[in-house]
Amino acid sequence: MTSLPGPTGSGFLAPRKGRSIGSAAESRRVLVTVVHEEGIIYTVNMLILNKTAGVFSKPSKRNMYEFLRSFNFHPGKLFLHKLVLGIETSCDDTAAAVVDETGNVLGEAIHSQTEVHLKTGGIIPPVAQQLHRENIQRIVQEALSASKVSPSELSAIATTIKPGLALSLGVGLSFSLQLVDQLKKPFIPIHHMEAHALTIRLTNKVEFPFLVLLISGGHCLLALVRGVSDFLLLGKSLDIAPGDMLDKVARRLSLIKHPECSTMSGGKAIEHLAKQGNKLHFDFKPPMQHAKNCDFSFSGLHHIIDKMIMQKEKEEGIEKGQILSSAADIAAAVQHTVACHIAKRTHRAILFCKQRDLLCQSNAVLVVSGGVASNLHIRKALEIVTDATQCTLLCPPPRLCTDNGVMIAWNGVERLRAGLGILHSTEGIRYEPKCPLGADISKEVGEAAIKVPRLKMNI
Ligand code: KG4
Ligand code: ZN
Numbered sequence: 001m002t003s004l005p006g007p008t009g010s011g012f013l014a015p016r017k018g019r020s021i022g023s024a025a026e027s028r029r030v031l032v033t034v035v036h037e038e039g040i041i042y043t044v045n046m047l048i049l050n051k052t053a054g055v056f057s058k059p060s061k062r063n064m065y066e067f068l069r070s071f072n073f074h075p076g077k078l079f080l081h082k083l084v085l086g087i088e089t090s091c092d093d094t095a096a097a098v099v100d101e102t103g104n105v106l107g108e109a110i111h112s113q114t115e116v117h118l119k120t121g122g123i124i125p126p127v128a129q130q131l132h133r134e135n136i137q138r139i140v141q142e143a144l145s146a147s148k149v150s151p152s153e154l155s156a157i158a159t160t161i162k163p164g165l166a167l168s169l170g171v172g173l174s175f176s177l178q179l180v181d182q183l184k185k186p187f188i189p190i191h192h193m194e195a196h197a198l199t200i201r202l203t204n205k206v207e208f209p210f211l212v213l214l215i216s217g218g219h220c221l222l223a224l225v226r227g228v229s230d231f232l233l234l235g236k237s238l239d240i241a242p243g244d245m246l247d248k249v250a251r252r253l254s255l256i257k258h259p260e261c262s263t264m265s266g267g268k269a270i271e272h273l274a275k276q277g278n279k280l281h282f283d284f285k286p287p288m289q290h291a292k293n294c295d296f297s298f299s300g301l302h303h304i305i306d307k308m309i310m311q312k313e314k315e316e317g318i319e320k321g322q323i324l325s326s327a328a329d330i331a332a333a334v335q336h337t338v339a340c341h342i343a344k345r346t347h348r349a350i351l352f353c354k355q356r357d358l359l360c361q362s363n364a365v366l367v368v369s370g371g372v373a374s375n376l377h378i379r380k381a382l383e384i385v386t387d388a389t390q391c392t393l394l395c396p397p398p399r400l401c402t403d404n405g406v407m408i409a410w411n412g413v414e415r416l417r418a419g420l421g422i423l424h425s426t427e428g429i430r431y432e433p434k435c436p437l438g439a440d441i442s443k444e445v446g447e448a449a450i451k452v453p454r455l456k457m458n459i
Contacts, residue, residue: 082155082416083147086409087140089172090164090192091218092117092128094135097405098147098154101413103202105406107147111135114265121251129167136175143405151183156422158188158412160195162432164218169431177426187423188412192403193437195411197225199396200367202410206394209360211353213346213382216370216402217243217267222294222349223437224358225367228418231438232358234349234445235294242338243372245298246270249305249334253327270331271375277328279336282308286341293446294349296341305334339381340457347385347452352445354389364391374398380459388455 082101088094097108113131117123144151159176161169180187196219197212209226211234220237240248247266255261261269284304287297312324324330350366353359366386372378373395386393400406415421423429 082413083149083153084188084409084412084416085140085144085151085154085157086190086405086407086412087136087157087159087172087176088192088195088403088405088408089132089136089168090160090162091168091403092123092131093403094132094139094172095403095405095408096136096140096143097409098143098149099202099406099409099413101417103410103413105409106149107143107145108405109139109142109146110404111139115263118256118263118265122247123165125165125167128165129171132168132171136171139405140175140179151179154183154185156186156188156412156416157183158190158408158415160192160408161189161429162191162435164192164431164433166431166433169433173429173431177429180426186416187426187429188415188421189423189429190408190411190415191229191435191437193219193221193223194229194231195407196369197223197231197367197437198228198411198414199369199400199407200394201414202406203396203400204394206365206367207360209358210365210367211346211349211359211391212367212369213342213349213373214370215242215342215368215372215378217241217247217265217372219370220296220298221437222346224353228414229420233436233438233440233442234352235296235345235442237296237298239297239299240302241372242296242298242342243267243370245302246334246338246372248302249309249330252306252309253330254321254323255327257321258323258327265371267372267375270335271377273328274332274335274377277326277330277332279329279332281326281329282333284308284333284337286337286344288341289344291446292348292449292451293442294345294352295442295446296345298338298341301334301337301341305330335375335377336457336459339375339378339459342378343381343385343455343457344452346382347389347455348450349445350385350389350391351450351452352448355448355450359391364389366391366393368393368395369401371402373401377459381457384455384457384459388453 084099086097086099092113093110095110098106100106113128116127116131157176157180159172161173193214196214200206209224212223212225214221218241220241222234224232224234226232250266250269255269255273261272264272284301287301309330312326313320316324318324368382379395383393395401
């Protein structure tokens with residue numbers, strides 16, 4: 001057991017007055033909430049006449065069950081509310097949210113460690129762990145308080161257990177398991193990438209199957225989403241993720257010292273500066289141009305950019321750590337090259353899916369998510385691809401593209417609705433720092449060797 005501040009004490013789990021099993025009278029209506037088997041919550045809006053109100057005004061738990069049984073009760077959308085608390089600590093954000101089964105975000109809270117990690121020039125896992133420990137209880141409490149849901153009303157607790165930084169995942173998991181044990185609630189272990197991929201179904205009406213591109217600081221993959229937990233992996237980065245590369249380049253360019261970029265993540269700083277630069281001043285080639293698969297690579301490009309920066313420092317006669325006069329041009333060229341690489345691999349994935357009839361013929365959907373998906377230049381490049389292939393491009397709003405608690409809670413709702421991976425015992429649950437997403441068919445994709453037509457990336 002860790003030295004994590006436990007969820008016990010300070011009234012954390014005390015049900016808030018009049019909200020657990022009980023009633024809230026509202027003129028002639030009584031809103032009664034009953035927690036049923038499996039933690040499912042039935043909220044019944046009972047119309048009562050004043051003269052007979054005494055019968056139901058203070059229903060006992062037993063009376064309520066009998067009362068509900070006396071109805072030919074069909075738990076339809078109007079009456080059935082599943083409420084899931086989602087907890088995320090896989091990397092450098094401590095996040096929690098309460099979401100209901102219709103996708104309403106009832107409450108959310110997040111503590112970002114970006115500022116701390118910016119100062120140290122990257123995530124130091126024990127530092128991230130300590131910050132998660134310091135913040136998790138407050139963040140969960142804030143999300144619950146904002147939602148006005150008492151812990152006893154939750155249908156389940158969903159927590160990211162894979163993949164991610166071991167020390168960070170451990171904090172969220174041990175906190176959640178304590179909570180689950182105390183509340184006697186089902187536990188839903190969440191795959192972080194699955195959660196990113198399904199977020200779009202909270203904001204848009206998107207049916208399976210759809211294609212998803214996840215691009216962030218820690219991930220880079222293309223997958224076909226066939227169901228809540230049914231994924232085909234078409235391609236992934238063979239080395240680092242695009243966000244990681246943009247962070248490294250931003251650090252090498254010392255953008256933290258740039259007055260307009262000092263509080264921005266590396267990727268955001270590159271996007272910001274790129275607007276002031278000319279991408280044509282540098283000619284970086286997109287990686288893997290001859291590999292006819294959907295894999296990505298950013299390490300080689302990173303190396304070439306590093307060498308270019310060194311050369312420019314020599315030419316401009318400045319020391320490492322000072323900002324180059326050509327920093328904006330480099331940012332623009334880097335961003336464009338990354339966009340072209342991502343667009344090309346995605347184009348091939350769409351063509352592969354179309355060739356194998358894996359996507360909906362009348363409305364093929366490409367979903368793009370992850371921190372890097374908030375980059376508008378990259379989005380425009382992807383738009384050119386989806387226009388050329390008659391696909392619909394969808395992105396969750398920026399706050400749901402980056403790591404958050406809502407996507408974890410929503411994945412819990414999706415799993416609860418599908419009856420998948422709901423655990424009633426916490427025995428033997430472990431976090432997994434490394435865990436692939438779905439069935440890997442990237443070799444088959446490469447063997448198909450699809451030639452991608454050239455598209456003009458006039459962005
Ligand atoms: O999804 P996220 O919050 O965390 C994970 O990595 O899982 O993504 C953070 C990454 C960072 O590498 C950051 O530099 C990048 O997303 N990022 C961006 C932009 N905003 C954040 N990259 C490019 N353009 C942006 N506007
Ligand atoms: Zn993520």
